[in-house]
Amino acid sequence: MNKDHPKYRAQYAVIFPNQRSPDDPDGYADTAARMVELVVQQPGCLGFDSARDAQGFGITVSYWDGLESIAGWRDNPEHMAAQVKGRDVWYDHYDLYITKIEHSHFFSRK
Amino acid sequence: MNKDHPKYRAQYAVIFPNQRSPDDPDGYADTAARMVELVVQQPGCLGFDSARDAQGFGITVSYWDGLESIAGWRDNPEHMAAQVKGRDVWYDHYDLYITKIEHSHFFSRK
Numbered sequence: 032m033n034k035d036h037p038k039y040r041a042q043y044a045v046i047f048p049n050q051r052s053p054d055d056p057d058g059y060a061d062t063a064a065r066m067v068e069l070v071v072q073q074p075g076c077l078g079f080d081s082a083r084d085a086q087g088f089g090i091t092v093s094y095w096d097g098l099e100s101i102a103g104w105r106d107n108p109e110h111m112a113a114q115v116k117g118r119d120v121w122y123d124h125y126d127l128y129i130t131k132i133e134h135s136h137f138f139s140r141k
Numbered sequence: 142m143n144k145d146h147p148k149y150r151a152q153y154a155v156i157f158p159n160q161r162s163p164d165d166p167d168g169y170a171d172t173a174a175r176m177v178e179l180v181v182q183q184p185g186c187l188g189f190d191s192a193r194d195a196q197g198f199g200i201t202v203s204y205w206d207g208l209e210s211i212a213g214w215r216d217n218p219e220h221m222a223a224q225v226k227g228r229d230v231w232y233d234h235y236d237l238y239i240t241k242i243e244h245s246h247f248f249s250r251k
Binding site: 039044046048052080081082083084085088089090092098118119122123124125126127128129130131132133134135136137138139140141 | 149154156158162190191192193194195198199200202208228229232233234235236237238239240241242243244245246247248249250251
C-alpha cells in the first residue's frame with residue numbers, strides 16, 4: 032500500500048455493490064476493462080477498489096474529489112452506454128451509494 | 142433483492158477494503174463468521190455487503206443509522222479483540238472509511 036496514493040485525499044466515495052448475471056461474460060469483461068481505463072482519466076477520480084467473489088457478487092468503490100466530478104463520470108457518454116447494457120444484460124441487481132467521507136484511517140502491517 | 146431490507150434506510154456506510162495475509166485461514170474464518178453474527182445484533186446496524194476475490198482482496202460495507210452506532214460497534218469488546226488480531230495476523234493492509242450517504246439508488250432486473 033502506498034499512503035501517498037491520491038485516493039487517500041478523497042472527499043467522496045461511490046459504493047457499487049452488484050450481482051453479475053450469468054450472461055455475456057466476454058462482453059462484460061471487455062467493457063469492465065474499458066471502464067477502468069476511462070474512470071482513472073475522469074477529472075476528479077482519485078482511484079478505486081474492486082473485489083468480486085466466485086458467486087459473481089462484487090463491490091466497487093471509487094474515490095472522488097467532489098460531487099461535480101462524480102456527476103461528470105455518470106454523464107460520460109461511453110459510461111452511459113455501459114450503464115444501459117448493465118441494466119439490460121450484465122447485472123441482476125445493484126445498489127449505488129454516493130457518500131461523503133467523514134473519517135478514514137489506514138493500516139499496513141509491512 | 143428485497144428493497145424493504147433495512148439497509149436501504151441507512152444514513153451512514155462504513156467501507157472496509159482489506160487484503161488478507163496468507164496466515165491463519167481457519168482462525169480468520171471462525172472469527173469472520175462470529176463478527177457477522179455479532180454485527181447484525183449491534184444496535185443501529187442495518188446490514189452489510191461483502192465480497193472477496195481469489196487473491197484475498199476483499200471489501201466489506203456495513204450500513205448504519207448513525208455515528209453513535211458505528212462507535213458502539215468499534216468499541217464492542219469481542220470486535221476490539223478481533224481488530225487486534227487483524228492487525229497482528231490476518232490483514233496485510235486495510236483502509237477504513239466512515240461515510241455519510243448523500244444519494245442512493247437501487248436496481249433490480251428481475
